[in-house]
Amino acid sequence: MLLEKWLLKDLKSILLTCKDRASISKIHAVVTVSGLFSNGTSAAQLISSYARTGDIDFARKLFENLPKRGIHSWNAMLVSYSRGNEPREVINLYEKMSLERVKPDSSTFTVAIKACTSLLDLVTGDEIWKNAMECGYGDDVFVGSSILNLYSKCGKMDEAMSVFERMSKRDVVSWSTMITGFVKSGRVREAVDMYRRMQREGLEGDGVVMLALIQACASIEDTKMGYSLHGYMIRRGL
Numbered sequence: 001m002l003l004e005k006w007l008l009k010d011l012k013s014i015l016l017t018c019k020d021r022a023s024i025s026k027i028h029a030v031v032t033v034s035g036l037f038s039n040g041t042s043a044a045q046l047i048s049s050y051a052r053t054g055d056i057d058f059a060r061k062l063f064e065n066l067p068k069r070g071i072h073s074w075n076a077m078l079v080s081y082s083r084g085n086e087p088r089e090v091i092n093l094y095e096k097m098s099l100e101r102v103k104p105d106s107s108t109f110t111v112a113i114k115a116c117t118s119l120l121d122l123v124t125g126d127e128i129w130k131n132a133m134e135c136g137y138g139d140d141v142f143v144g145s146s147i148l149n150l151y152s153k154c155g156k157m158d159e160a161m162s163v164f165e166r167m168s169k170r171d172v173v174s175w176s177t178m179i180t181g182f183v184k185s186g187r188v189r190e191a192v193d194m195y196r197r198m199q200r201e202g203l204e205g206d207g208v209v210m211l212a213l214i215q216a217c218a219s220i221e222d223t224k225m226g227y228s229l230h231g232y233m234i235r236r237g238l
Helices: 002-016 021-034 040-052 056-064 071-083 087-099 106-119 122-134 141-153 157-166 172-184 188-200 207-219 223-236
Strands: none
Touching (some): 021 040, 040 071, 071 106, 106 122, 141 157
């Protein structure tokens, strides 16, 4: 009983110390013998660990052989494919998840939309976003930032703006995505206006945003703001 409690509490940190499949397999065996493998979180951590060491095929095999797959296991497999730069596998697994009627969460939608962005798959991304809103994640900052990025990368800035204006919480990523998206779409004045709004909210951009804004200022010949941004970057060491 004490061993089970200890394993359940520290399993993640223990697995993070494992550098190869052999080490993970030993922990896997202990988890199985102790009966903790039926715990959804434990199974998810093992899936993530096998994938982290480069054995994503075995991670998928483990996932498929689970007697019961909860949301943690699904997300672990989705994130593993995402980190392995396999966006098509992310989408395929998300669709399988939908067919099995597993209820997604914020992480599910965020990773799935990110995969659509990598593929510039606006149609599938829109479908996932619609599902996210139906499931109550339309106001989630992580899901919202993901769909903003998709729309931005696809040049759909009006759609991005519509989502952005409805967000009750906006982080620096949300603002940055909008600003860089407007610059890349050639809508530089809107990018500058968005930055000024961001400042009024008490937020500041990173180096990527600053460079995009300097390009915008050059396009509209706003040298005063350009010099101001350049000075800000120097002071911040960006």
